[in-house]
Amino acid sequence: MTTTATTPAGARPRAAIAAKTLRTDRWWLAPLLTVSLLVLWVAYATVRAFMQKWYFVSDYHYLTPFYSPCVSKGCTAEAAEFGRFLPDWPIIPFAAVTLPFLLLFRLTCYYYRRAYYRSFWMSPPACAVPDGHRTYSGETRFPLIFQNAHRYFFYAAVLISIINTWDAIRAFHSPQGFGFGLGNLVLLVNVILLWAYTVSCHSCRHIVGGRLKHFSKHPLRYRAWGFVSKLNAKHMQLAWTTLGTLMVTDAYVMAVSANWISDLRFIH
Amino acid sequence: MMGEVRNFRVWRGDADGGQLEDFQVEVNDGEVVLDIIHRLQATQAPDLAVRWNCKAGKCGSCSMEINGKPRLGCMTRMSTFEATETVTVTPLRTFPVIRDLVTDVSFNYQKARELPAFAPPAGVAPGEYRMQQVDVERSQEFRKCIECFLCQNVCHVVRDHEENKKAFSGPRFFIRAAELDMHPLDARTDRKDLAVEEQGIGYCNITKCCTEVCPEHIKITDNAIIPMKERAVDRRYDPIAWLGSKIFHRDQLDRPAGHTTTGVATAERPASSRQPDAGSPSTPAEHAASHQAQGEISMNWHREAPAGQAAPVGSDGRLPVTEFTGQMAGAQSPFGDDVPLPLPVDDINYQHPSRTDEG
Known part of the structure; x- marks a missing residue:
């Protein structure tokens, strides 16, 4: 009998296409931008974390998020809201208690993973562009299997966001008592966006309701899940904007603290 | 022009x-x-x-x-x-x-056959399945899949590493796994482990190319792969979630609805038609009476179902990809090839309208 069917017969070769990729658009632009911006940000953050000065404006109680909570013995007494217990060594950032968790929260974030796997690790650099590695085991083995711990860093990030919120509230301050200036707006916008980034996390979406099988039995968790899902769709945008606001907030506090600019006050 | x-x-x-x-x-x-x-x-x-x-x-x-x-x-x-x-x-x-x-896309058909199908919940009869829209909404997104296999093609795990094909099912089957794991009535509780052990979801490094190429705009990564990864974390990598599920019996969250909410459709036999233990009916009249009684039972959901016939798998232990490569001309019967049609009346769970003519 004649048949037009293709009988599966062992391993057959793929199409012998010589070009590694036939993409004609600028697929390299996105990974290039990611690398440049992340390197720039990490460089800035590293310098600032170890600078150990210009982190606090005592008149207005502005504390930069890079030094919050300020728990080193080297901290200004007014800035240390949570006690001072870390030794004052130049290699230990004043906020060494929280900075590693923030770093790990972003390092294991599902969005940042996409960003750095594509740009730094080239696995793959862009869709339908060959992976730069001979073998590949994904996140199945040590050390990448620890990406699964993302939810723990999410819990830590929630605690740190509470501390940042406290800092933003404490900053409504002037030498005479209550005060409100441009710096407060900067700190507020930063802390609101930090919350939005933290809450939009994929692990958070899972924890508040994604893990359920029956939304109908948990109406409140379903509503919370719906809210987080909406934010979650913007997780990438929030990941980048919060890097921006963190840098701007820190730079503003640094500039006011170093007397390069003076804070614009609305209420003294 | x-x-x-x-x-x-x-x-x-x-x-x-x-x-x-x-x-x-x-x-x-x-x-x-x-x-x-x-x-x-x-x-x-x-x-x-x-x-x-x-x-x-x-x-x-x-x-x-x-x-x-x-x-x-x-x-x-x-x-x-x-x-x-x-x-x-x-x-x-x-x-x-x-x-x-x-191209020969049979890789995908093979992976589809390796994924366990929907498992009906125990204690909930066919016809008694009740689901609320909010519970099935997430799964419905994945039903939009047209199986173009663009996501399977673009995924670098198999595109650039042929050797991973054995261990990795690909995005199309992660959305299928998520669909079933989120299904309110699916009775399997091992889908999270299967996603890790059988489908290789750990190979995915969420670079989102599958989502980028999907012509149906299914949010494959955000709505299926990451939720499945998180569900696998609950089961395998998160000691606190594991402990919590033991202490608060939260593992019941995974159970299908039938266990707790939907009552089992008990076909109460009316007292008037309850028969003494008369053994099997022997005369045509008794037959008719027995059938009448069965009719009043309405549906006997709990009848003994015949044992299923083993699937006609080939030497590789898998179903043939098409009927051309199979043993039989034509497709398999969805009822099982050993089921005679029309069904013997004792095996059916409804009153056939033609039955009144039998007597």
Whole structure:
């Protein structure tokens, strides 16, 4: 009998296409931008974390998020809201208690993973562009299997966001008592966006309701899940904007603290 | 309006090799790449092989790579290219080539067969399945899949590493796994482990190319793969979640609805028709009376179901990919090939309207 069917017969070769990729658009632009911006940000953050000065404006109680909570013995007494217990060594950032968790929260974030796997690790650099590695085991083995711990860093990030919120509230301050200036707006916008980034996390979406099988039995968790899902769709945008606001907030506090600019006050 | 002539490069060849061939071909307003491939067949390359069917982005047949990007030929408008641009069309890279633009996608069928199907909940009879829209909404997104396999093709885990094909099922089957794991009535509780052990979800590094190429705009990564990864974390990598599920019996969250909410459809036999233990009916009249009684029971959901017939798998332990490679002409019976039709009346769970004529 004649048949037009293709009988599966062992391993057959793929199409012998010589070009590694036939993409004609600028697929390299996105990974290039990611690398440049992340390197720039990490460089800035590293310098600032170890600078150990210009982190606090005592008149207005502005504390930069890079030094919050300020728990080193080297901290200004007014800035240390949570006690001072870390030794004052130049290699230990004043906020060494929280900075590693923030770093790990972003390092294991599902969005940042996409960003750095594509740009730094080239696995793959862009869709339908060959992976730069001979073998590949994904996140199945040590050390990448620890990406699964993302939810723990999410819990830590929630605690740190509470501390940042406290800092933003404490900053409504002037030498005479209550005060409100441009710096407060900067700190507020930063802390609101930090919350939005933290809450939009994929692990958070899972924890508040994604893990359920029956939304109908948990109406409140379903509503919370719906809210987080909406934010979650913007997780990438929030990941980048919060890097921006963190840098701007820190730079503003640094500039006011170093007397390069003076804070614009609305209420003294 | 007369069309203009555009440059095309199409990969021609088969398993023994091939190359890109240049064509100059007329392109008219409103046309898509598949139209141009058809014009090439009609005018310059009558033996050009291409798989296609609906021309409306709903059958998933005309998957190809256009200027290096996995796309549906019928959904890629020619107006998206510059007039001077050469359009390069190649077959899907991840799968073995059969000829020209046609590839052998049986990898996907094999992976589909490896995924356990929907498991009906115990204690809930067919016809008694009740689900609320909010509970099935998430799964419904994944039902939009047209199985074009563009996501399977673009995924670098298998595209760039042929050796991973054995361990890795690919995005299309992660959405299937998520669909079933989120299904309110699915009775299996091991789908999270299966996703890790059998499907290799750990290989995915969430670079989101599957989502980028999906012609149905399914949020494969955000709504299926990451939730499945998180569900696997609950089960395998999170000691606190594990402990919590033991202490608060939160593992019941995974149980299908039938266990707790939907009452079992108990077919209470009316007292008036309750018969003494008379053994099996022997006379036609008793038959009729017995059938009448069964009719009053309405539906006997708890009748002994006949044992299923083993699937006619080949030497590799798998079902044949098509009926052409199978033992039988025609498709298998969805009822099982050992089930005689019409069914014996004692085996059916409803009153057949023709039964009144039997007596």
